[in-house]
Amino acid sequence: MAASVEHDSREGMDAPQTAVEVEETKTFKDLGVTDVLCEACDQLGWTKPTKIQIEAIPLALQGRDIIGLAETGSGKTGAFALPILNALLETPQRLFALVLTPTRELAFQISEQFEALGSSIGVQCAVIVGGIDSMSQSLALAKKPHVVIATPGRLIDHLENTKGFNLRALKYLVMDEADRILNMDFETEVDKILKVIPRDRKTFLFSATMTKKVQKLQRAALKNPVKCAVSSKYQTVEKLQQYYLFIPSKFKDTYLVYILNELAGNSFMIFCSTCNNTQRTALLLRNLGFTAIPLHGQMSQSKRLGSLNKFKAKARSILLATDVASRGLDIPHVDVVVNFDIPTHSKDYIHRVGRTARAGRSGKAITFVTQYDVELFQRIEHLIGKKLPVFPTQDDEVMMLTERVTEAQRFARMELREHGEKKKRSREDTGDNDDTEGAIGVRNKTQEAAFLSSGLEIHKARMSTTAPAGCRSDLDPRYYRLCDKKAAWGIVLEALAGVGAVASVAFMIALLALICKVQDSNKRKLLPTQFLFLLGVLGVFGLTFAFLITLDGGTGPTRFFLFGVLFALCFSCLLVHAFNLTKLVRGRQPLSMLVMLGLALGFSLVQDIIAVEYVVLTMNRTNANIFSELSPQRRNEDFVMLLIYVLFLMALTFLTASFSFQGSFTAWKRHGAHIYLATILSIAIWVAWITLLLVPTIGPQWDDTILSSALVANGWVFLLAYIAPEFQLLTRQQNPMDYPVEDAFCQPQFMKQSYGVVNRAYSQEGIIQGTEETGSTLYAPYSTHFQLQNRDSPKDFSIPRVQTRVSPYSDYEGRKDVS
Numbered sequence: 001m002a003a004s005v006e007h008d009s010r011e012g013m014d015a016p017q018t019a020v021e022v023e024e025t026k027t028f029k030d031l032g033v034t035d036v037l038c039e040a041c042d043q044l045g046w047t048k049p050t051k052i053q054i055e056a057i058p059l060a061l062q063g064r065d066i067i068g069l070a071e072t073g074s075g076k077t078g079a080f081a082l083p084i085l086n087a088l089l090e091t092p093q094r095l096f097a098l099v100l101t102p103t104r105e106l107a108f109q110i111s112e113q114f115e116a117l118g119s120s121i122g123v124q125c126a127v128i129v130g131g132i133d134s135m136s137q138s139l140a141l142a143k144k145p146h147v148v149i150a151t152p153g154r155l156i157d158h159l160e161n162t163k164g165f166n167l168r169a170l171k172y173l174v175m176d177e178a179d180r181i182l183n184m185d186f187e188t189e190v191d192k193i194l195k196v197i198p199r200d201r202k203t204f205l206f207s208a209t210m211t212k213k214v215q216k217l218q219r220a221a222l223k224n225p226v227k228c229a230v231s232s233k234y235q236t237v238e239k240l241q242q243y244y245l246f247i248p249s250k251f252k253d254t255y256l257v258y259i260l261n262e263l264a265g266n267s268f269m270i271f272c273s274t275c276n277n278t279q280r281t282a283l284l285l286r287n288l289g290f291t292a293i294p295l296h297g298q299m300s301q302s303k304r305l306g307s308l309n310k311f312k313a314k315a316r317s318i319l320l321a322t323d324v325a326s327r328g329l330d331i332p333h334v335d336v337v338v339n340f341d342i343p344t345h346s347k348d349y350i351h352r353v354g355r356t357a358r359a360g361r362s363g364k365a366i367t368f369v370t371q372y373d374v375e376l377f378q379r380i381e382h383l384i385g386k387k388l389p390v391f392p393t394q395d396d397e398v399m400m401l402t403e404r405v406t407e408a409q410r411f412a413r414m415e416l417r418e419h420g421e422k423k424k425r426s427r428e429d430t431g432d433n434d435d436t437e438g439a440i441g442v443r444n445k446t447q448e449a450a451f452l453s454s455g456l457e458i459h460k461a462r463m464s465t466t467a468p469a470g471c472r473s474d475l476d477p478r479y480y481r482l483c484d485k486k487a488a489w490g491i492v493l494e495a496l497a498g499v500g501a502v503a504s505v506a507f508m509i510a511l512l513a514l515i516c517k518v519q520d521s522n523k524r525k526l527l528p529t530q531f532l533f534l535l536g537v538l539g540v541f542g543l544t545f546a547f548l549i550t551l552d553g554g555t556g557p558t559r560f561f562l563f564g565v566l567f568a569l570c571f572s573c574l575l576v577h578a579f580n581l582t583k584l585v586r587g588r589q590p591l592s593m594l595v596m597l598g599l600a601l602g603f604s605l606v607q608d609i610i611a612v613e614y615v616v617l618t619m620n621r622t623n624a625n626i627f628s629e630l631s632p633q634r635r636n637e638d639f640v641m642l643l644i645y646v647l648f649l650m651a652l653t654f655l656t657a658s659f660s661f662q663g664s665f666t667a668w669k670r671h672g673a674h675i676y677l678a679t680i681l682s683i684a685i686w687v688a689w690i691t692l693l694l695v696p697t698i699g700p701q702w703d704d705t706i707l708s709s710a711l712v713a714n715g716w717v718f719l720l721a722y723i724a725p726e727f728q729l730l731t732r733q734q735n736p737m738d739y740p741v742e743d744a745f746c747q748p749q750f751m752k753q754s755y756g757v758v759n760r761a762y763s764q765e766g767i768i769q770g771t772e773e774t775g776s777t778l779y780a781p782y783s784t785h786f787q788l789q790n791r792d793s794p795k796d797f798s799i800p801r802v803q804t805r806v807s808p809y810s811d812y813e814g815r816k817d818v819s
């Protein structure tokens with residue numbers, strides 16, 4: 001039931017003595033701790049109790065419920081462990097106490113401390129946490145230990161599923177980091193646990209920060225509790241030097257490296273906000289030769305403990321962690337805490353910086369504040385009640401690191417991506433999802449020792465040892481997809497693109513060879529544009545290789561520049577052809593060769609300008625690697641946005657090709673159908689790849705596959721739906737009926753003067769129809785190659801335009817007898 005806090009020693013309400021007097025005189029024995037435990041404290045080097053121990057132990061020994069609030073590293077674990085062990089010694093009992101902690105690592109640490117203090121009395125502990133084999137935990141629980149140290153979720157599991165295990169005789173319940181345990185994440189679990197443990201028990205809540213939730217629990221589960229608050233609210237340790245660093249977000253990595261160099265020789269805990277950033281930053285630092293190791297919630301428990309132990313044993317000098325390591329972890333040698341990502345909850349700041357300057361030692365904490373973090377930082381300053389000084393840096397020295405850091409960032413991202421793919425594969429193959437520093441391309445010790453002098457070389461050296469099946473071991477890793485038999489899609493696309501390129505060249509040669517055989521001047525005028533189109537298609541097939549080769553400083557700008565430029569060229573050519581057809585099909589005067597060529601180049605030039613501008617702006621004149629450094633999502637969005645003009649061209653071509661179906665000169669419609677089909681299939685391909693690229697569930701590892709497949713598919717659509725059928729019609733003679741007649745809706749503008757030899761077939765027709773006429777004002781679009789070979793005659797021997805389609809026999813009056 002609800003109970004009020006009746007004692008607050010800090011405020012001195014019931015305290016008979018001042019804290020200073022107590023501190024100077026009291027010993028563990030004075031607090032009521034039995035001799036055997038006092039000896040254990042001595043052995044641990046605890047010569048006198050800390051403030052919170054002085055406050056809490058006597059009250060706990062009196063059997064009171066306690067809310068203990070004290071700064072980080074002030075010995076809160078001892079403050080609840082000693083009274084419990086004391087009581088256990090007086091009334092020995094199995095399953096005597098339960099300690100709930102928010103993190104697994106903290107549970108192991110508390111267990112170690114219980115065992116260290118209670119070794120002489122033979123205390124037995126069991127650690128019950130997630131991520132570890134349940135069966136062995138069940139066996140440990142079956143032995144009925146004295147103290148169970150658990151994370152709430154796994155404890156519930158055992159309470160519900162482990163036969164014979166219950167906590168009905170429990171005498172003590174401790175919630176370490178109580179405010180964390182009582183927040184929403186564990187609320188339901190804690191409520192369940194409280195229901196299955198006796199109400200008649202002692203309850204201790206300890207933390208360096210408290211929340212309203214504690215007061216809620218205090219009403220629900222505590223009986224007549226005493227609040228022992230030995231520090232002012234949320235105070236950080238005196239010996240902790242705290243700084244902040246106001247820097248642009250994009251230079252965070254560089255400043256981090258600068259600080260690690262400046263404070264070299266120290267032990268660091270660096271806090272990041274996400275598992276991914278923790279992993280990325282660890283890889284980045286390793287690429288720069290630092291002995292960094294990650295610790296986060298996406299690692300398996302064995303790896304988590306492995307990381308922690310390596311750091312504890314000083315085998316690694318930098319631990320990069322999420323907030324999973326911000327609370328309770330007691331690693332005495334931590335000299336510097338870096339808040340690489342500012343904590344979103346200001347109370348987490350207290351816990352994070354509390355990983356250093358513990359138990360009277362000194363330490364440093366540096367918080368990175370970017371342009372986005374100002375408000376959060378102000379909240380932190382408000383919470384701790386002081387303004388922090390700036391950490392001094394030499395900005396010019398920092399900037400000198402930029403290049404090396406940029407290189408290392410790139411490798412870190414590549415390794416992260418590879419690791420993601422590998423992890424996925426291994427999960428599929430074996431169900432194993434272990435994270436390990438060894439598994440993600442960490443270089444050997446000698447390489448680690450050397451600061452990254454040439455990232456590419458090291459990267460190559462690392463990669464060359466793992467050449468996939470089908471590739472030579474000395475092959476540059478960038479080209480692995482071209483031969484990797486396991487990732488056969490690369491080989492298939494490579495083959496299709498190669499054949500496509502050869503076919504394009506063959507068509508180009510054929511086009512040149514056939515010029516003289518093309519009889520129709522309208523088709524001949526289009527040949528340069530179609531040649532240009534084929535160049536574009538050849539480029540499309542060639543570009544596929546840039547997507548098969550790894551994205552880096554070489555292929556990045558090529559990809560971003562050429563993709564749009566080549567497609568813009570192809571669609572511009574198609575658009576001009578379609579436009580020309582809309583005229584021909586209506587019997588209008590078609591475009592001249594130069595106009596068509598000019599228009600095609602002009603339309604595609606717009607995309608060239610867009611692409612050049614984007615590439616130059618993005619690379620900022622210096623960093624060719626920027627494309628591989630962009631986040632996959634940002635990269636894909638940029639890529640698609642860059643192609644908006646091409647999409648517009650595509651839509652316009654589609655629309656124009658549709659208009660080529662409306663007109664009375666029907667044979668031209670077939671050409672329109674080729675363009676229509678090629679464009680509609682291209683649109684389908686583009687819709688598919690854009691959708692696939694922007695869908696977040698498809699990992700970035702598929703981006704290159706999607707784009708190179710799209711390129712190959714579109715290249716073949718161009719060849720099969722447009723070029724091949726056009727070739728079929730190239731040398732075929734057009735039906736004269738498909739040219740405008742004089743009284744067509746379009747009145748001819750002028751008579752084209754063309755001089756050539758008599759085309760007997762048509763001149764014969766003209767003779768029959770009586771329409772052959774030199775100097776006529778009719779438009780004669782049909783003038784064949786043959787006719788263009790000038791001879792003497794100044795006549796126009798283009799197709800004679802009929803006035804009306806009268807039967808050649810109309811004047812025939814039947815056979816007359818000539819007598």
Ligand SMILES: Nc1ncnc2c1ncn2[C@@H]1O[C@H](COP(=O)(O)OP(=O)(O)OP(=O)(O)O)[C@@H](O)[C@H]1O
Pocket residue numbers: 045046047048049050053070071072073074075076077078207208327328329330332354355358359
């Ligand atoms: N009386 C003491 N004298 C000397 N050292 C002590 C004493 N009590 C505890 N310590 C040591 O102080 C360190 C910090 O103790 P502990 O982990 O209990 O701190 P805490 O207050 O729980 O910190 P946090 O809030 O970060 O969890 C430990 O290494 C512990 O061994």
